[in-house]
Amino acid sequence: MSTFDIINEEKINKTLDEAKNLSREEILNIIEKSKDCFGLNIDESAALLQVEDDEILDKMFEAAKYVKEKIYGNRIVLFAPLYTSNECTNNCLYCGFRVANKELHRKTLCPNEVVEEAKVIENQGHKRILLVCGEDPRVTNINHIVESVEAIYKNVDIRRINVNCAPLSVEDFKKLKKVGIGTYQIFQETYHRPTYKKMHVSGAKADYDYRLTAIERAFEAGIDDVGIGVLLGLYDYKFDVLATLIHSNYLDEKYSVGPHTISIPRLRPAIGSALKDTPYPLSDKDLKKVVAVYRLSVPYTGIILSTRESASLRDELIELGVSQMSAGSKTNPGGYEEDDKSANQFVTSDERTLDEILRVVCKQGHLPSFCTACYRNKRTGEAFMELAKDAHIHEFCHPNAILTFKENLVNVASEETKIMGEKMLKVEIEKIDDEKIKQETIKRLKRIEEGEKDLYF
Secondary structure, X not given: OOHHHHOOHHHHHHHHHHHOOOOHHHHHHHHHXXXXXXXXXXXXXXXXXXXXXXXXXXXXXXXXXXXHHHHHOOEEEEEEEEEEEOOOOOOEOOOOOOOOOOOOOOOEOOHHHHHHHHHHHHHHOOOEEEEEEOOOOOOOOHHHHHHHHHHHHHHOOOOEEEEEOOOOOHHHHHHHHHOOOOOEXXXXXXXXXXXXXXXXXXXXXXXXXHHHOHHHHHHHOOOOOEEEEEOEOXXXXXXXXXXXXXXXXXXXXXXXXXXXXXXXXXXXXXOOOOOOOOOXXXXXXXXHHHHXXXXXXXXXXXXXXXXXXXXXXXXXXXXXXXXXXXXOOOOOOOXXXXXXXXXXXXXXXXXXXXXXXXXXXXHOOOEEEOOOHHHHOOOOHHHHXXXXXXXXXXXXXXXXXXXXXXXXXXXXXXXXXXXXXXXXXXXXHOOOOOHHHHHHHHHHHHHHHOOOOOOOO
């Protein structure tokens, strides 16, 4: 199958146009159907993307919250990005790392510097890292990535490293697999070919097809845990969201493994960007709709929210189906030790610390999680999908979230967060239905209080 068959622009546009003709009753029926937690087909997703009526949107938001809690419970997984380099040979108009940006302070971290950054992140309380780097094959090649991952695992108590990097060959993906990464994450940025060509002026990233097929090479290399997404605002969000869902369905049908995560970054200002304005701006209400459509269409998939968005909006989006979020993020290499804003990829909006965000998450009735158990128990790929699609993944994830949050409270949390967190844990323990698991969780919580770490089911 050619990439033009995977992403058929004419068909996407036709589907969106036809979706405008559905009645209110038909839309409400789709929303009701979504509560079965088996997902939606492309026509149904397109119909929800066309909704503008506030009353119907509210029903979508309610359904999204219901589906998220049915599949994932009230957990919110937390992580931090670690940028190892901002050197890049691509000229992507929207990105601060673009090669034509002469204002950017360029820097690539050596393994020792990567470890020091990871230690700062760990001291915040994080256990998951998303490793990110610019695309310069001279300095950010597979050896740089592998050495960085190995150095972190060897020297820091970070238990899972996900990687967001340039498309790789099958052989290089095998090296990534061997070093023990969690998720391989890659964004198409936009699935609209004319816009993609316009935005990616030069460099390897200008090859739309090689980027689109990266995940297939990752699967061939044995990596079965992947994340996708688009940069919302480069083109019409309705087109790009529907194309993302089509790509997701294609992967699920071909490999029996859909994306583990879908990210929802919205275009933000960047130093040296060639874009003065967002080409296709979407409102906060639009972004909420995007989250709801993803959650109802692919309920098994984690939805990732970055610190690009404001604190207040992030707090709202947690309620609508987001299941993972970054906290205390820096978007420049070396940013955790020495925050050089002239080296940033983009401007962040939510500057709250992890400890502050933990309190917000708890106040909203959500359970913070730093769990990495699935990756070490081989509950990934098809095994994870089966559990998530049948809504059984919560049986493992809920007690593991309790244990990892307890570890944070014991070792790094502020007194204010400890008080709030301990109250939450008492409530969450009572939610465990299996009495044996409940009692074992209580025993393990005591072991964590006595100094043990990294206990999980």
